[in-house]
Amino acid sequence: MFSTTGSYSVVARSILNGALLAFEEVNATSKNIELEPVVVNPSGDLARYRSLSLELLGSGIRQVVGCYTSSSRKEVIPCFEKFDGLLWYPSHYEGFESSDNVIYTGAAPNQHVLPLVDYLASRVGSRAFCIGSNYIWAWENNRIFREALIARGGTVLAERYLSMGDTEVDQVIAAIIEQRPDFVFNNLIGTSAYAFFRAFRAACRARGIDQAAEIPVASCTLSEPELPEIGPDAIDGHLSSSVYFSSLNSPENAAFINAYAQSFPDGPASSADAESSYIAVKLLAAALSQAGSDDARRVRAAVADQRLRAPQGEVRIDRQTFHAWLTPRIGRSSVNGQFEVLLESREPIAPDPYLVQSSPRFASAMRSPLLKVV
Amino acid sequence: MSSRLLQNFKGGRAIVVTRRGGWESTLETTLAKLGVSTEYPEIIDGRAQIDVTSLQADRDILFVDGDLEGAVAIEVHPASRLPPVPVIGLVGVEAPSRLKALVNLGATSFLRKPVHGGAVYTSLFMGINQFLLRAEMSERLQDLEERRRGRRAVIRAVVLLMQHGGLDEEGAYSQLRRESMRARQNMELYCEEFLSKRAKPPDTSGRTTGIMLQGGNKQAI
Numbered sequence: 163m164f165s166t167t168g169s170y171s172v173v174a175r176s177i178l179n180g181a182l183l184a185f186e187e188v189n190a191t192s193k194n195i196e197l198e199p200v201v202v203n204p205s206g207d208l209a210r211y212r213s214l215s216l217e218l219l220g221s222g223i224r225q226v227v228g229c230y231t232s233s234s235r236k237e238v239i240p241c242f243e244k245f246d247g248l249l250w251y252p253s254h255y256e257g258f259e260s261s262d263n264v265i266y267t268g269a270a271p272n273q274h275v276l277p278l279v280d281y282l283a284s285r286v287g288s289r290a291f292c293i294g295s296n297y298i299w300a301w302e303n304n305r306i307f308r309e310a311l312i313a314r315g316g317t318v319l320a321e322r323y324l325s326m327g328d329t330e331v332d333q334v335i336a337a338i339i340e341q342r343p344d345f346v347f348n349n350l351i352g353t354s355a356y357a358f359f360r361a362f363r364a365a366c367r368a369r370g371i372d373q374a375a376e377i378p379v380a381s382c383t384l385s386e387p388e389l390p391e392i393g394p395d396a397i398d399g400h401l402s403s404s405v406y407f408s409s410l411n412s413p414e415n416a417a418f419i420n421a422y423a424q425s426f427p428d429g430p431a432s433s434a435d436a437e438s439s440y441i442a443v444k445l446l447a448a449a450l451s452q453a454g455s456d457d458a459r460r461v462r463a464a465v466a467d468q469r470l471r472a473p474q475g476e477v478r479i480d481r482q483t484f485h486a487w488l489t490p491r492i493g494r495s496s497v498n499g500q501f502e503v504l505l506e507s508r509e510p511i512a513p514d515p516y517l518v519q520s521s522p523r524f525a526s527a528m529r530s531p532l533l534k535v536v
Numbered sequence: 537m538s539s540r541l542l543q544n545f546k547g548g549r550a551i552v553v554t555r556r557g558g559w560e561s562t563l564e565t566t567l568a569k570l571g572v573s574t575e576y577p578e579i580i581d582g583r584a585q586i587d588v589t590s591l592q593a594d595r596d597i598l599f600v601d602g603d604l605e606g607a608v609a610i611e612v613h614p615a616s617r618l619p620p621v622p623v624i625g626l627v628g629v630e631a632p633s634r635l636k637a638l639v640n641l642g643a644t645s646f647l648r649k650p651v652h653g654g655a656v657y658t659s660l661f662m663g664i665n666q667f668l669l670r671a672e673m674s675e676r677l678q679d680l681e682e683r684r685r686g687r688r689a690v691i692r693a694v695v696l697l698m699q700h701g702g703l704d705e706e707g708a709y710s711q712l713r714r715e716s717m718r719a720r721q722n723m724e725l726y727c728e729e730f731l732s733k734r735a736k737p738p739d740t741s742g743r744t745t746g747i748m749l750q751g752g753n754k755q756a757i
Contacts, residue, residue, distance in 0.1 A: 517544065
């Protein structure tokens with residue numbers, strides 16, 4: 163269930179492809195199970211996500227790989243809880259959730275935004291300008307980012323939000339250029355993000371600013387299929403925090419990239435989210451095979467502690483949170499439409515969706531004057 | 537007021553007072569994800585066996601099943617109406633009498649039985665932060681109450697300085713304010729000490745009235 167049309171369709175088509183590739187491979191190699199994918203497209207419409215979930219669950223389907231945006235996931239979770247189905251959610255997200263009816267194969271915030279804060283604060287600068295699409299992903303990811311950056315002595319100069327799909331980015335860009343942050347933290351998704359990258363590069367160029375060097379843009383979402391959407395004039399120099407880049411050098415990734423390219427020669431290119439849905443389907447197949455049933459509880463029990471040699475490295479499902487152990491990386495986009503890996507974790511790290519291990523006990527205080535006249 | 541919200545509950549201990557029936561496993565596994573361990577005190581003769589003196593407000597959270605009548609006996613603070621640790625009510629039968637009993641225990645948040653995993657973080661977040669907020673407000677109220685009682689000393693000190701220091705009202709007030717800041721004391725306390733240093737015979741009638749007023753007002757609040 164992916165929105166293969168609509169404002170974030172490029173990523174969604176890549177995610178769907180990742181899942182379809184895994185279905186193909188499972189059916190070609192598995193001896194005891196055969197999976198038949200049913201593909202539906204909610205077109206980015208929240209109400210459609212809900213009605214399609216009810217339709218799928220009502221038809222007897224109990225395992226759904228689906229959703230990219232957090233708002234769509236939150237919209238459908240009650241359906242999965244009511245009919246006891248399992249949603250395999252294959253995207254990085256903002257955490258603070260752990261439904262018993264969801265298996266989360268994408269990165270939790272300690273696997274994407276916190277490593278990015280470490281990188282930016284230690285190598286780029288301390289003054290951030292935060293932007294995002296106006297929904298829960300950007301609000302919460304910006305909050306986590308702000309708290310972590312402030313804890314490291316940094317400051318957030320401003321936060322600006324655009325409606326999903328909005329491409330009127332000039333005002334935001336004027337504000338950024340006026341404030342001259344050390345970097346922009348971007349949580350815009352889909353067409354809004356592409357318009358921003360293009361216009362920001364052009365606006366900087368017009369003022370003689372080397373954008374990539376002087377005001378780099380860092381995201382937790384930017385992936386390979388989106389780079390051609392930005393276009394050749396602004397494709398390079400963008401930072402991305404992700405558990406997967408297609409430039410990774412490993413036999414598993416080479417096999418994945420080749421198989422993906424053969425199955426989907428017309429694109430869009432593979433991405434972290436495509437790898438995540440590929441992992442989701444592989445784990446689903448392993449769990450179904452072990453459980454001998456598609457009953458949600460039995461499959462859930464069977465997926466706990468499942469391990470997989472994935473394109474990004476070893477992945478396993480944490481039995482407490484039903485999120486995945488993944489390997490964080492920081493990449494920078496190049497003119498060839500790939501990411502150059504700048505840093506990577508030596509090993510997979512445990513998911514911490516509630517940031518229990520990695521956030522301060524108290525939220526950072528609201529700004530108030532230290533001294534006031536009485 | 538810049539109260540800080542507690543958002544990471546790691547290292548917390550949930551003491552869950554209930555008759556175990558299986559439904560509580562969702563609560564326990566969800567609390568574990570939030571870094572909170574769970575204990576179930578024994579219930580003997582209808583009373584949960586909790587050592588109230590060992591409870592720590594920065595670690596413990598008491599979950600009380602409203603369907604158990606009188607299982608928990610803890611004292612709430614007379615002024616703030618707060619229990620010694622945050623209390624979260626577990627609501628089964630939604631009857632006013634049971635909800636009232638939980639409110640009287642100082643519950644700052646509620647969870648419906650059977651517990652839904654998706655409701656636990658909200659309930660913990662509200663329960664603990666409302667507890668902290670109320671404790672902070674109660675402290676401020678107590679502080680203001682004390683300062684209100686001390687205002688009389690300020691008036692007397694101003695009058696004294698006007699009579700003997702040749703200052704007008706504004707000058708006397710400014711001097712006292714300056715001196716209290718220099719002494720790093722609030723003005724009320726500084727003025728009380730200022731008066732006691734100068735006072736000859738203590739004004740016992742005034743003091744007595746003050747104490748009575750203090751008691752009377754507290755009751756009214």
